[in-house]
Every structure is written in structure tokens, then in C-alpha cells.
Amino acid sequence: MPLDERLATKLKIVVLGSAAGGGYPQWNCRCPVCDLAWRRDRRVSARTQSSLAVTADGHHWFLLNASPDLRQQIQSTPALWPGESGRHSPLRGIFLTNGDVDHLAGLLALRERQAFTVFGTAATLKLIEGNSIFRVLDPSLVSMRPLQDGVEIDPGFDLKVTPFFVPGKVPLHEESGAVDIGGIGETTLGLEIRSSTARLVYIPGCAKMSEGILRRVSGADLLLFDGTTYTDDEMVRLGLSNKTAWRMGHMAITGKEGSLRAFGEAGIGRKVYTHINNTNPILIEASPERRAVEMAGWEVAYDGMEIVL
Amino acid sequence: MPLDERLATKLKIVVLGSAAGGGYPQWNCRCPVCDLAWRRDRRVSARTQSSLAVTADGHHWFLLNASPDLRQQIQSTPALWPGESGRHSPLRGIFLTNGDVDHLAGLLALRERQAFTVFGTAATLKLIEGNSIFRVLDPSLVSMRPLQDGVEIDPGFDLKVTPFFVPGKVPLHEESGAVDIGGIGETTLGLEIRSSTARLVYIPGCAKMSEGILRRVSGADLLLFDGTTYTDDEMVRLGLSNKTAWRMGHMAITGKEGSLRAFGEAGIGRKVYTHINNTNPILIEASPERRAVEMAGWEVAYDGMEIVL
Numbered sequence: 001m002p003l004d005e006r007l008a009t010k011l012k013i014v015v016l017g018s019a020a021g022g023g024y025p026q027w028n029c030r031c032p033v034c035d036l037a038w039r040r041d042r043r044v045s046a047r048t049q050s051s052l053a054v055t056a057d058g059h060h061w062f063l064l065n066a067s068p069d070l071r072q073q074i075q076s077t078p079a080l081w082p083g084e085s086g087r088h089s090p091l092r093g094i095f096l097t098n099g100d101v102d103h104l105a106g107l108l109a110l111r112e113r114q115a116f117t118v119f120g121t122a123a124t125l126k127l128i129e130g131n132s133i134f135r136v137l138d139p140s141l142v143s144m145r146p147l148q149d150g151v152e153i154d155p156g157f158d159l160k161v162t163p164f165f166v167p168g169k170v171p172l173h174e175e176s177g178a179v180d181i182g183g184i185g186e187t188t189l190g191l192e193i194r195s196s197t198a199r200l201v202y203i204p205g206c207a208k209m210s211e212g213i214l215r216r217v218s219g220a221d222l223l224l225f226d227g228t229t230y231t232d233d234e235m236v237r238l239g240l241s242n243k244t245a246w247r248m249g250h251m252a253i254t255g256k257e258g259s260l261r262a263f264g265e266a267g268i269g270r271k272v273y274t275h276i277n278n279t280n281p282i283l284i285e286a287s288p289e290r291r292a293v294e295m296a297g298w299e300v301a302y303d304g305m306e307i308v309l
Numbered sequence: 310m311p312l313d314e315r316l317a318t319k320l321k322i323v324v325l326g327s328a329a330g331g332g333y334p335q336w337n338c339r340c341p342v343c344d345l346a347w348r349r350d351r352r353v354s355a356r357t358q359s360s361l362a363v364t365a366d367g368h369h370w371f372l373l374n375a376s377p378d379l380r381q382q383i384q385s386t387p388a389l390w391p392g393e394s395g396r397h398s399p400l401r402g403i404f405l406t407n408g409d410v411d412h413l414a415g416l417l418a419l420r421e422r423q424a425f426t427v428f429g430t431a432a433t434l435k436l437i438e439g440n441s442i443f444r445v446l447d448p449s450l451v452s453m454r455p456l457q458d459g460v461e462i463d464p465g466f467d468l469k470v471t472p473f474f475v476p477g478k479v480p481l482h483e484e485s486g487a488v489d490i491g492g493i494g495e496t497t498l499g500l501e502i503r504s505s506t507a508r509l510v511y512i513p514g515c516a517k518m519s520e521g522i523l524r525r526v527s528g529a530d531l532l533l534f535d536g537t538t539y540t541d542d543e544m545v546r547l548g549l550s551n552k553t554a555w556r557m558g559h560m561a562i563t564g565k566e567g568s569l570r571a572f573g574e575a576g577i578g579r580k581v582y583t584h585i586n587n588t589n590p591i592l593i594e595a596s597p598e599r600r601a602v603e604m605a606g607w608e609v610a611y612d613g614m615e616i617v618l
Contacts, residue, residue, distance in 0.1 A: 029391060
């Protein structure tokens with residue numbers, strides 16, 4: 001088999017956006033980490049909001065989440081450009097892990113008479129249906145397919161996707177009254193993606209570790225995991241928010257309940273932090289915090305990062 | 310008065326985005342004009358979606374429409390960056406001319422505990438209220454203020470804004486059954502902006518000319534006008550859509566009812582086409598169509614264009 005063809009049958013992942021909601025730097029933030037980006041300090045790189053593109057055949061692509069920056073992300077990624085005259089796209093579908101704005105709003109960029117499938121839990125699809133603005137997606141072309149906990153989906157093109165519930169919370173815009181944090185249900189998914197060559201697990205938002213998650217990621221070739229904050233209280237300490245990471249539905253990297261410790265022995269091929277908040281010092285190259293996660297065997301995702309498995 | 314101060318009291322306009330809905334090139338389009346952009350042909354420049362920023366004091370800014378590309382547009386415009394530590398923005402408010410996705414979705418980029426005012430017709434504000442996703446804007450910080458036909462608003466900072474109804478149609482996502490095109494009402498606004506030094510009229514969407522519009526723009530220092538399509542049927546001819554410009558609520562540049570002819574004698578200081586669709590050949594430098602509008606005294610807006618009046 002020629003080299004090109006062998007590469008074309010590998011599982012390929014492109015990190016379209018590696019930042020959490022709001023991106024990095026954040027539009028109205030001059031915290032110490034954002035300040036470096038506004039000053040164009042060379043130790044940091046700007047990052048758009050959380051989304052991945054995956055393909056197993058080198059031609060047909062799926063998005064894992066659709067960030068508000070999707071239009072810009074497609075412009076930066078030649079593999080996702082239209083290849084044929086008239087209307088065309090290599091994109092075949094989008095898997096949504098929750099209903100947060102940073103994972104959902106990119107659907108509004110996918111107007112203009114293109115057929116594809118949106119996969120999400122019934123709760124997330126109901127959100128889309130309940131917001132009239134999403135009617136710009138023509139229902140005669142865009143189909144919605146519900147995902148269920150542990151039930152494998154075959155979207156074609158040598159990919160199999162198994163969604164699984166992880167501890168989370170309802171999207172910010174649906175919060176009312178007392179908010180249940182860390183509950184396991186339709187609000188928050190992880191995705192296990194298999195091709196004939198490799199297995200990847202993607203969990204951009206996770207409020208806490210569980211036995212089920214550890215079993216799922218054990219032995220995976222690649223884990224892309226929630227790297228929102230380094231410490232649970234970093235946004236509070238900076239005076240930017242009154243919310244801890246936990247309150248936003250994310251487990252911090254450090255601490256007794258943090259992800260560094262939780263995945264220590266899981267036998268994963270490559271471990272990559274993504275969905276990184278603008279306050280997280282791992283965004284700064286050679287910072288003590290960046291070194292600490294690297295020493296523990298983690299990589300830090302950046303926009304345009306390509307991984308071939 | 311020092312030069313800096315005199316400049317600071319001028320009306321300054323920055324074109325954040327000069328393309329129509331979907332931007333240029335459009336994500337799934339390989340029409341002849343988009344093809345040039347995908348090939349990085351030097352005769353064309355990529356453009357983000359329709360939005361302007363204006364200031365009269367050089368410090369406090371207002372947006373005219375909030376495009377889905379707003380995050381990227383702010384990153385490209387140093388005057389809109391946060392200037393002080395912690396949460397900060399020079400942005401004070403947003404005026405919406407309609408409820409189309411390309412003018413509305415940017416509100417989702419303005420999360421993160423920032424106070425500002427959203428101005429729109431009651432119909433447009435109702436749309437925002439009816440879509441739960443916009444609840445990410447904290448109602449204790451973001452206020453909504455209805456605009457009425459011909460009633461001047463004083464948002465402060467040496468600006469006065471008079472909205473006025475123009476022929477249009479309801480947003481795509483609110484269409485149902487037979488769609489009224491060219492009706493004058495709450496769906497579509499023009500904005501007249503006055504400072505102590507100058508007067509600007511902004512009409513990014515207009516289905517047809519009227520005596521009222523001509524009176525409003527007569528003698529203005531600057532007109533930024535709907536440049537969506539060059540010919541009424543260009544999207545149909547290219548096989549990209551079954552809709553004419555008229556059906557989308559826009560008057561073409563050319564033709565008996567076109568904007569070139571309509572504004573011929575209006576005595577306007579500068580005339581600039583913006584909200585330009587990806588199919589419009591005026592996007593191509595030195596094309597016959599670009600030359601034709603330039604010969605008629607029009608400029609073609611581009612992202613980052615700055616105008617000081």
C-alpha cells in the first residue's frame with residue numbers, strides 16, 4: 001500500500017480550538033495570563049474555543065463540539081475547506097458533549113444548505129430545538145440524532161463513537177435555582193472514538209473522576225481531557241468570578257481530587273489537556289505549572305495541533 | 310487644543326466585518342469569487358461578518374451589530390481590548406439593526422460579567438429573550454433598551470443615535486409560511502449616528518429604496534449601505550441558492566431598482582458598500598464590477614477599514 005493510503009487510514013485528530021469558553025485571551029479580561037497574550041508575549045499563543053476535528057479515512061470529517069469560533073477555525077484548517085465547485089464540505093457530522101455556548105454556538109456557522117448530522121443527548125437536542133435561532137439549519141438537510149449512554153454509534157467512514165455520561169451540570173443558560181453539580185446524566189458526555197487503527201477518549205468537561213471514566217480511558221491511545229483550571233479557586237482568587245472550577249462543572253488539574261492524580265496509573269498512550277481556561281498558567285510555556293503537567297506525562301493542546309494514531 | 314485631543318473628539322468608525330452572513334469566503338462555498346479566497350489570490354481579502362465599531366470620544370465604543378465573528382474582530386482591533394487589570398472593556402453598548410444570525414450571534418461572545426446595553430426594536434429584543442441561549446448575558450449587568458422609529462437615543466459619550474425603519478423582512482429563523490418582503494416595520498432598521506463633528510447613516514440591510522431613506526441620508530458625511538449582491542439573481546445563477554437578493558431582504562447594487570442608481574444625487578460625503586455577500590464580484594480588486602462602483606463614487610468596505618469624520 002502506498003504511504004499516502006496508509007496515512008489515510010489512520011485516525012487523525014486536529015485540535016481546532018484548545019481554550020475553554022471565551023477563548024484565550026478573553027475579550028474583557030486582563031488577568032495576568034491574558035495580559036501576556038494582549039502584549040503578544042512569545043511564551044503564550046492565542047487559542048480559540050474548544051473543538052476537535054477527526055477523520056479515519058482522511059476525507060470525511062466529524063467535529064467534536066462546534067465552538068463559536070468555528071468559522072475562523074475552518075478558515076485555518078485546509079482539510080475542512082470545500083473541495084468542489086458550488087456547495088461542498090468534507091464535514092459529515094458534529095458530536096456535542098454538552099449544551100454550553102462554547103460547544104454549541106458554532107452550529108450557527110454551518111448555515112448555507114449543507115447536509116450533515118448533529119449528534120447529542122436528547123437534552124442537548126431539545127435545547128437546540130427550543131432556541132429558534134438554530135432554525136437557520138434547514139431541517140430538510142440537517143438531521144438530529146440522539147445519543148444514549150454507552151450506546152455505540154456508527155457514523156460511517158471507519159469511525160465508531162460511544163458516548164458516555166460523565167459528572168457535569170446543566171449549561172449556564174439553563175441554570176435556575178439550586179444547580180446540581182457533579183450529577184451524571186444527559187447534560188454532559190465523554191466520547192470514545194474508535195477507528196480500525198486506534199482508540200481516543202475525549203472528555204472536555206468533567207466535574208469529578210469516577211470508576212466508569214477510569215475503565216473507559218484505560219489503555220486508550222489518546223486521552224483529551226478537561227484542562228479548564230490549574231487550581232479549583234483560581235478565578236475567585238483573581239477576582240474575575242465568584243465561581244470555583246467545581247461550580248462551573250470542571251475538576252481542576254491539581255489537588256487531591258484533581259486530574260493529574262486521578263489518571264496517574266491509567267496506562268494511556270498520550271494524555272493531552274484541552275478546554276483550557278484563560279486563567280490557567282499551563283498556557284505559559286516553561287511556567288512552573290506547565291512544567292509540572294509535562295513532568296507528569298501530559299501535553300498541553302494548542303490550536304492547530306495534529307495527532308495521528 | 311493638542312492634536313491628540315482634537316482627533317479624540319472626531320467621529321471614528323472601524324469596520325470590524327464587511328461581509329454578509331457566512332462571511333467571505335463562506336465555509337462550504339467554492340463559487341468563483343470564494344474560490345479566489347481559498348486559493349489566496351492577491352486580488353481578494355477574506356472578510357468577517359457585518360459589524361461596525363464607533364466612538365466619538367476615542368475611549369468609549371459602541372458596536373453597530375454583533376456578528377458571529379465578534380471574538381475574532383475584537384482580537385484584531387486593539388482599541389477594543391481591555392485596558393485595565395481584571396475585567397474591563399471599552400465597549401459600552403450594541404445597536405442591532407435586525408435579528409439575523411449575522412448581526413445577533415456575537416452577543417454570545419460578550420459573556421463574562423461585563424456591563425453594557427443592547428439596543429434593538431421590541432421585536433429584536435423579544436427574539437433575544439425568547440432564545441434561552443442568550444441567558445449567558447447576566448441580566449443584572451446587561452440591559453435591553455427598545456428602539457422606536459425616528460426616536461433619538463442618547464447613549465452618552467458625544468453620540469446621538471436615531472433608528473429608523475427600512476424595508477426588510479423577518480429574520481430567516483423566524484420565517485414561516487408566506488414571507489412579507491419589503492415591509493417597513495420592527496424587523497429592519499437603519500441607524501443615523503451623530504456626534505458634535507459629523508453625521509453617519511448605516512443601513513446594512515434594505516429591501517428597497519424609499520423617500521424616507523433618501524431624506525435621511527441626504528447630506529450625510531458618510532453612508533455605509535447594503536452591498537450584499539451586485540445583481541439580484543447572482544446566487545440563483547451560480548446554483549448556490551434558490552433565493553434572489555430581494556427574497557433575502559436586500560436590494561442589489563445594479564439594476565433599475567439598484568442602490569447605484571438610487572443614491573446618485575443624494576449629496577453624501579462618502580458612500581461605502583458593506584455587508585457584501587461572498588458571491589459579489591466587487592470583492593475582486595480591479596474587476597469590472599469593482600471599477601463600476603468606484604466610478605460611481607462608492608468605496609468597498611474591508612475588515613479593519615478606519616474612517617475618521
